[in-house]
Amino acid sequence: MTHQEWIALRSDISRKAASIGVAVAIYGVSFGALGATTGLTIAQTQALSLLMFTGASQFALVSTIASGGGSLAAIAAAMLLGTRNAAYSLRMAPILKVNGARKILASHLTIDESTAMGLAQDEAVDNGRASRLGFWSTGLSVFVLWNLATLLGSVTASAIGDPKALGLDAAIAAGLFALVWPQIKSRYAAATALGGALVALTLTPVMPAGIPVLAASTVAFIVGWSWSKQGDL
């Protein structure tokens, strides 16, 4: 890749990272407002965005408390939703190649959006340079905007309108899908994407939130195992 091509790619990735941060931040305002109305202090709500930094887990913790669940139930709900991040960091480790303080920071920034942006880039570009930029720029953009949005939501105790009225729920799903799309490069990847979606949809009516998505990982095990039996990569 020439220097010019890299500059163009870099600004494209940075723009995407910024727009993902903005879209996610609107949910951050909702999260801050929810925290404030659930009885968490502003500091506790902010601590979740700063220290937990994984939106689905944060919403799960606050919703569990709001519905009268105890401390252990809230911790368990948050960790259940956070389990998929372990699979993400497993996949990102050989791309990011970090140790020490950077490994701690990279782990902290490992969420749906940063992983999806990292993996949507061509890993062959400069030995993973584009993938790393996708991950770090998105992780940092979401971290900063998510935290500012949480503060805004908890201090004003109100959401900026309804995210659904803006179509943001559809926008975030479409954005993630647009990032999964380029990763579907083989029939094994296609089978995994389709199978994972089907498992999650089948389990959604009968399982508590979090389990259906996690259960989709079994599809990766089955397809990965049969892929290795075929022998080609």
Next chain:
Amino acid sequence: MWFTVLVAAAGCFLLKYLGSSIPKSFLEMPVVKKIVLLLPIALLSALVAVQTAGNHQGLAVDARTPAFLVAIVALRLKASFIVVVLVAATTAAALRHFGLAA
């Protein structure tokens, strides 16, 4: 409450850290390598599916479904990322604004 907040945050961080601490030699085993490669694809696809068709009660067909279909068309037409996201948002927002879908 601080106990809950801090323990849950530490737990979630440890999950993220754990994944990046698995020995390289294990990850380089051919079958493990393929499974790890496919894991985020399975999880992210499942997440997209649940975000598009799931709600508190179970599954639902609402404004998100046509928005998702429009996003697929945009992707197939090789639209840019921002365009894909904006057409999905606009579709869902418009259907809700005019009361055509929930």
